[in-house]
Amino acid sequence: MEAGRNYGWPTVEGLCSSPAEQSFCAANNVREPLVVWTPTLAVAGLTYYDSPAIPEWRGSLLLATLKASKLVQLWLNAAGDAVTGQQDFLTGFGRLRALCVSPAGRVYVATSNGNDRILTLENRASVLSTKSAANNAALAIWPNPARQTVAVRLPAAPASATTATIHDALGRVVRTAEFAPRQTEVSLNLMGLRAGVYVVQVRSAAGQYARRLVVE
Known part of the structure; x- marks a missing residue:
């Protein structure tokens, strides 16, 4: 998605192919699919x-x-x-x-x-399975189950800015927080999230971490 672009519908169906669609696309900054x-x-x-x-x-x-x-x-x-x-x-x-x-x-x-x-x-030959298990165990989150906030702690301070995300059951990002360089702990606000099972994920230069989170 590009900010400020017009995606055509319902005036344009698909590409800007007909003369009328081409005229509309030129006048309205349309982004073709x-x-x-x-x-x-x-x-x-x-x-x-x-x-x-x-x-x-x-x-x-x-x-x-x-x-x-x-x-x-x-x-x-x-x-x-x-x-x-x-x-x-x-x-x-x-x-x-x-x-x-x-x-x-x-x-x-x-x-x-x-x-x-x-x-x-899945790719059962992938080395992620063993490595990810070790990384996941090193990521600390508490409390779990949680209600209003959850703390996330990395096993080592990141050298650069790092993002922690919470994903719902459909894989959608529902919360985000940033670790500043050398920061090992952040807190994420859970207010407004429905009760259920989520995944806390952190990607850094040192590796990828993920832990299951239960929101009450």
Whole structure:
């Protein structure tokens, strides 16, 4: 998403292709989509995959589709502003409703066919599993369960600014806090969050950390 841009709908459907659409796009600073499909795929879930756990997917967009009934990988260029290719997966599981990525790089895809289930995609040869377990154990969060605030402490002071995030069950970032250089502890405000299970995640030059958090 680009601030201040017009994305066309409902005047423009997809690319600025007809004369009327081209005129509207020129006058309204329209940002065309990176990719379009005809017929449509009925995209129901979208995420950016940035984990080294599955190297072939890193730096790609992953899409769950209902009508097309497949998981679509869109390769991006180095700048992340153009699609350079596409590959399809999970073509035999019917309609795919949603997807999310865990801190360990696993991809969870929910089907939508009446007998709904969750499919897990992972690279079992990835070294993240052992390394992540050690890192996760080193990250301290308290209290847990928590209600109003939660404290997050790193095992070592980061050399540069580092971000702590809280993710909900769909992988969405719901809270963010910054560690300043050499700061080992931050507090995150939980007010307004629904009771449930969340994931606290920290990415620093020293590694990636994640711990489960229960909000009451």
